[in-house]
Amino acid sequence: MQTTFTRLMLAHAAQRPHAAALREKEFGIWQTLSWSGLATLVRELACGLHEAGLKRGEHLVVIGENRPRLYACMLAAQSLGAVPVPLYQDAAAPEFVFPITNAEVAFAIVEDQEQVDKMLELRSLLPPQCPQLKNIWFDDPRGLRNYSEPGLAPLDALIAAGRAFDAANPQVFDAEVQQTQPDDVAAMFFTSGTTGNAKGVVHTHRTLLDRAQAGARFDKLTHDEEVLAYLPPAWVGQNIFSYAQWLVCGYVVNCPESASTVGIDLNDIGPTYYFAPPRIFEGLLTTVMIRMEDAGAIKKWLFHHFMAVAKRVGPRLMDGKTVGALDRLNYAIGKLAIYGPLRNTLGLSRVRVAYTAGEAIGPDLFTFYRSIGINLKQLYGSTETAVFVCLQPDHQARADTVGVPIEGVEIKLTEGGEILVKSPGLLKEYYRNPAATAEVLTAEGWYHTGDAGFLDADGHLKIIDRAKDVGRLQGGAFDAAMFAPKYIENKLKFFPYIKEAVAIGDRRATVCAFINIDFEAAGNWAERRNLPYAGYAELAQKSEVYELIRECVQQVNADLAHDEKLAGSQISRFLILHKELDADDGELTRTRKVRRGFIAERYQVLVDALYEGKTHQYIETQVKFEDGRTGMVAADLKIVDAQIFPAVKRAA
Amino acid sequence: MATRKVGEVILEVKNISLAFGGVKALTDISFDVKEHEIRAIIGPNGAGKSSMLNCINGVYQPQQGSISFRGQTFKHMNSRQVAEMGLARTFQNLALFKGMSVLDNIMTGRNLKTKANIFQQAFRLPFGWGAAEREESAQRLVVERIIDFLEIQPYRKTAVGKMPYGLQKRVDLGRALAMEPQVLLLDEPMAGMNVEEKQDMSRFILDVNDEFGTTIVLIEHDMGVVMDISDRVVVLDYGKKIGDGSPNEVRSNPDVISAYLGTSH
Numbered sequence: 035m036q037t038t039f040t041r042l043m044l045a046h047a048a049q050r051p052h053a054a055a056l057r058e059k060e061f062g063i064w065q066t067l068s069w070s071g072l073a074t075l076v077r078e079l080a081c082g083l084h085e086a087g088l089k090r091g092e093h094l095v096v097i098g099e100n101r102p103r104l105y106a107c108m109l110a111a112q113s114l115g116a117v118p119v120p121l122y123q124d125a126a127a128p129e130f131v132f133p134i135t136n137a138e139v140a141f142a143i144v145e146d147q148e149q150v151d152k153m154l155e156l157r158s159l160l161p162p163q164c165p166q167l168k169n170i171w172f173d174d175p176r177g178l179r180n181y182s183e184p185g186l187a188p189l190d191a192l193i194a195a196g197r198a199f200d201a202a203n204p205q206v207f208d209a210e211v212q213q214t215q216p217d218d219v220a221a222m223f224f225t226s227g228t229t230g231n232a233k234g235v236v237h238t239h240r241t242l243l244d245r246a247q248a249g250a251r252f253d254k255l256t257h258d259e260e261v262l263a264y265l266p267p268a269w270v271g272q273n274i275f276s277y278a279q280w281l282v283c284g285y286v287v288n289c290p291e292s293a294s295t296v297g298i299d300l301n302d303i304g305p306t307y308y309f310a311p312p313r314i315f316e317g318l319l320t321t322v323m324i325r326m327e328d329a330g331a332i333k334k335w336l337f338h339h340f341m342a343v344a345k346r347v348g349p350r351l352m353d354g355k356t357v358g359a360l361d362r363l364n365y366a367i368g369k370l371a372i373y374g375p376l377r378n379t380l381g382l383s384r385v386r387v388a389y390t391a392g393e394a395i396g397p398d399l400f401t402f403y404r405s406i407g408i409n410l411k412q413l414y415g416s417t418e419t420a421v422f423v424c425l426q427p428d429h430q431a432r433a434d435t436v437g438v439p440i441e442g443v444e445i446k447l448t449e450g451g452e453i454l455v456k457s458p459g460l461l462k463e464y465y466r467n468p469a470a471t472a473e474v475l476t477a478e479g480w481y482h483t484g485d486a487g488f489l490d491a492d493g494h495l496k497i498i499d500r501a502k503d504v505g506r507l508q509g510g511a512f513d514a515a516m517f518a519p520k521y522i523e524n525k526l527k528f529f530p531y532i533k534e535a536v537a538i539g540d541r542r543a544t545v546c547a548f549i550n551i552d553f554e555a556a557g558n559w560a561e562r563r564n565l566p567y568a569g570y571a572e573l574a575q576k577s578e579v580y581e582l583i584r585e586c587v588q589q590v591n592a593d594l595a596h597d598e599k600l601a602g603s604q605i606s607r608f609l610i611l612h613k614e615l616d617a618d619d620g621e622l623t624r625t626r627k628v629r630r631g632f633i634a635e636r637y638q639v640l641v642d643a644l645y646e647g648k649t650h651q652y653i654e655t656q657v658k659f660e661d662g663r664t665g666m667v668a669a670d671l672k673i674v675d676a677q678i679f680p681a682v683k684r685a686a
Numbered sequence: 687m688a689t690r691k692v693g694e695v696i697l698e699v700k701n702i703s704l705a706f707g708g709v710k711a712l713t714d715i716s717f718d719v720k721e722h723e724i725r726a727i728i729g730p731n732g733a734g735k736s737s738m739l740n741c742i743n744g745v746y747q748p749q750q751g752s753i754s755f756r757g758q759t760f761k762h763m764n765s766r767q768v769a770e771m772g773l774a775r776t777f778q779n780l781a782l783f784k785g786m787s788v789l790d791n792i793m794t795g796r797n798l799k800t801k802a803n804i805f806q807q808a809f810r811l812p813f814g815w816g817a818a819e820r821e822e823s824a825q826r827l828v829v830e831r832i833i834d835f836l837e838i839q840p841y842r843k844t845a846v847g848k849m850p851y852g853l854q855k856r857v858d859l860g861r862a863l864a865m866e867p868q869v870l871l872l873d874e875p876m877a878g879m880n881v882e883e884k885q886d887m888s889r890f891i892l893d894v895n896d897e898f899g900t901t902i903v904l905i906e907h908d909m910g911v912v913m914d915i916s917d918r919v920v921v922l923d924y925g926k927k928i929g930d931g932s933p934n935e936v937r938s939n940p941d942v943i944s945a946y947l948g949t950s951h
Contacts, residue, residue, distance in 0.1 A: 292837070
C-alpha cells in the first residue's frame with residue numbers, strides 16, 4: 035500500500051471534510067471533530083513539534099486514555115517521519131524507564147496530571163534515569179496550574195506555537211509529509227515480556243496499513259462503521275482497530291467520557307464494529323444473569339425459554355444453515371421479546387462484526403453471544419504480526435478455532451508443531467535488539483509465533499498451546515501422542531466451578547490434573563445444597579465437591595475422546611488442591627499464568643501420589659500471606675479416578 | 687499549592703453568643719476567615735460547631751455579636767441574602783432530593799442564577815427556542831462542568847437515593863458548587879466515610895480551593911484530615927473558643943489537648 039498514515043488522513047479531509055472523524059463525550063454531550071478539523075489540528079501540532087525539535091526517526095512517547103487530541107499527536111509525529119510510542123497509561127513510573135531510555139525519548143505528550151506526575155518522577159529519580167526527557171506536554175490542565183517545571187507545557191501552547199510557525203513557514207508541513215515514505219517506521223509498541231525487559235516492536239507504515247486494509251476487506255468495513263475506543267492505545271489491537279483501520283476506512287472513532295462510563299457510552303453509540311477480550315464478554319453476561327436471577331417469574335420463564343430456543347436455533351441461523359419454519363418463527367418471537375432488548379441493553383444492537391481474542395473463550399460464552407444474533411468471531415495475531423493473521427469468516431465462527439489465514443498470510447508448521455507465519459504485516463525488528471529479532475524472524479521471512487497448533491480439515495487454524503509447553507506421552511496405549519497442557523486446562527477452566535487447573539503428562543503414560551475450585555461458584559453451589567463448610571480447604575475436600583468436579587473432568591474427557599490427536603490426553607486421575615494457586619507464592623505469574631516447573635517441584639509428593647495410585651496424600655505447604663508473613667497449611671488430599679472414554683472418530 | 691495566595695479578611699465573626707433558653711450554645715466567639723484560605727472549625731461533640739455554621743448561614747440568629755462579610759456588617763444573617771452574597775453550604779446529614787437524579791439535584795443549586803419567569807418555565811417551546819430553554823442549556827453546561835470536576839459522570843442519571851453514601855456526599859458538594867460560591871461552608875464533609883472516600887473528598891476540597899479560589903470554612907471531626915488540609919483552625923469546646931491558629935499551634939495548645947483527651951469540667 036503506497037501511502038502513509040498522514041496521507042490517508044489528508045485524503046479523507048479532502049474528500050469528506052465535514053464528515054465526523056472522532057467523537058468524544060465531554061460535559062455530557064458527544065463533541066464531533068470533523069476530518070478537516072482533524073487535519074488542521076494535526077498540521078498545527080506537527081509544526082509545533084517540528085519547531086520544538088522533534089526530528090525524523092526520533093521517538094515521541096504518548097501516554098493516556100483514548101483522546102482525540104492524543105490521536106492527533108500520533109498523526110503529527112508520523113507527519114514528520116518521527117515515531118509515536120504509545121505506552122500503557124496504567125503502568126507505574128518505573129515501568130516507563132526502560133522504553134524511554136531504550137528509545138532515547140526526549141518528547142512526551144501525556145493526558146493529565148497523573149501522567150505528568152509520573153514523567154516528573156522519572157526525571158527526578160536518582161541517579162537520573164531519563165535525563166534526555168526534556169519536553170512534556172499535557173492535554174488536560176486540571177490540577178497542573180501551579181506546576182512550574184522546565185519543559186512542561188499545555189498542549190494548547192504547542193498548538194499555538196505550531197499555528198504561528200505554520201503561518202510563517204507554510205511549506206514545512208507539506209514537505210515533511212511528502213518526505214515520509216511507506217517503508218519508514220510508523221510506530222513502536224512495547225510488548226510485556228514474561229522474562230526480562232519488554233521489547234519494542236517496530237512497525238512501518240506499510241506493515242500496519244497493509245494488515246489494517248486486509249482486515250477491512252475481509253469484513254467489508256466501510257466509512258459508515260462506528261467504533262468505541264476504550265482499550266489502552268498502547269496495545270496493538272486498539273491501535274489497529276481504532277487508528278490504522280480508522281484511517282484506512284475513514285469511519286468514526288468514539289472516545290468514552292471516562293474509563294468508568296464505558297458501559298453507558300457503549301449504549302449511546304451502539305458500535306457496528308466491536309472488539310473485546312473474553313473477560314469483558316464474560317463480565318457482561320454475568321451482569322445479565324445476576325439481574326435475571328432477581329427478575330419476576332414471568333420474565334425469568336420468558337428469558338430461559340427463549341434462550342433455549344436461541345441456543346438451538348441461533349448459531350445455525352448465524353452459520354447460514356437451513357432452519358425449519360417453526361424454529362424460525364420461535365426465534366423471531368424470541369428476538370422481539372428477549373434477544374433484541376437484551377442486545378440493546380448490552381449496547382450491542384447495531385454490531386455487525388465483533389471480535390474477541392487474547393485468550394481462549396469458553397464455548398458456552400461464545401455460543402451465547404452468537405445465539406442472540408451478535409456476529410462474534412475470533413481472530414489470531416500478535417503485536418509482531420500487526421494483529422491480523424487468521425480471521426473467522428462470517429458463517430464459520432467456531433469456539434475452538436481462530437479462523438482461516440487471510441489474504442497475504444502464509445502459514446506453515448515446524449516439526450515440533452510451532453506455527454510459522456509469513457505476511458506483509460510482520461514486524462521490521464525488535465528495537466535495538468538484533469539477537470531477539472534473529473530468534474523470531476528467519477532469513478526467509480518466517481516469523482516464529484511460539485504457539486503450537488494445526489490447520490484442521492476445513493483450513494481453520496486451531497491453537498493448542500505455547501510451543502514450549504507441548505510435550506509427548508510416553509508408554510501406555512497412547513505412546514508418543516501429543517500432550518498440550520494448556521488446551522486441557524482451558525477446557526477445564528470453562529466450567530464455572532473450576533478456577534485453575536494444572537495438567538501433568540509430559541513423558542508419562544497417562545494424564546493427571548490438579549484442580550483449584552472457584553470458591554465463589556463452588557461455595558454458592560454448596561450453600562444451595564445445604565452443605566456446611568468452614569473454609570476453602572474444607573470445601574475443596576468435600577466428597578460432594580469431588581463428585582461435581584469429577585463430572586466436569588469426565589465431560590472434558592468425553593470431549594477429548596472425539597479428537598484423534600488428543601484422545602490420549604484424557605485425565606485419568608485428579609485431585610483438588612487445598613489452597614488456591616497464588617502469584618504471591620510464585621505458583622502463578624502476575625498475569626495469572628500457571629508456572630508449571632515451579633508447581634511440579636513444589637507439589638512433587640502429590641504428583642508421585644497421583645501416579646502411584648494412592649487414594650489420598652498428606653501434604654504441608656508454606657504459604658505467604660498478603661502482609662508478607664508466612665505460615666503452613668496442611669491437608670490430607672483425596673485422589674480420585676475419572677472415567678476414560680475410548681477414542682471415537684468424529685462423524686463427518 | 688505553594689503559590690496559592692491567601693488574601694484579606696473576607697468574613698469576620700465578632701463576639702457571637704447564641705443561647706437556646708438556658709442552654710448556651712455559643713459564648714462570645716470571634717474569629718475571621720481570609721480570602722482563598724481553608725479554615726477549619728473543630729471541637730468535641732456538642733462544642734457548638736454546627737451552631738456556629740448555622741449563625742453564619744442565617745439559620746440561627748445569635749442574641750449578641752455581629753458578622754461582617756466583605757466589609758458589610760450584619761446583626762444577623764438571612765438565608766436567602768447569604769446565598770445571594772455568595773455563601774453556599776453542605777449538610778452534615780445530607781439534604782438531597784433522594785428520588786431525583788444527580789443531574790437534577792445539582793441543577794437545583796442553579797436556582798438563584800435562573801432568570802426566566804414562571805410562564806416561560808411552564809410553557810416550553812420546541813427546539814430550544816424559548817428563554818427558559820436557552821437558559822437551561824447554559825445552566826446545564828455549568829452543572830456538567832461540576833459533574834466532570836467531581837468525576838461522577840457514570841451517575842449523571844442515577845437517582846441519588848440509590849448511590850453509596852460517599853458519592854451522595856460528593857453530590858451534596860456539587861450542588862453547593864453549582865451556586866459558584868465565594869465562600870463554601872462544609873458541615874462535616876467526611877463524616878461516616880471510609881478511608882478511601884475521605885482521601886477522595888480531601889482531594890476535591892483542595893481542588894475546589896485551588897481551581898476556583900473558593901474560600902472554605904469546614905467543620906470536621908477527623909483530626910488527621912483537618913491538620914492536613916487546613917490553613918488555620920478554630921477550636922471550640924462547650925461553646926467557647928479555646929484555640930485559634932495554624933494546625934501546628936493548635937496541636938500544641940494545652941487547652942485543646944485537654945479538651946480532646948478529656949478533663950473534668
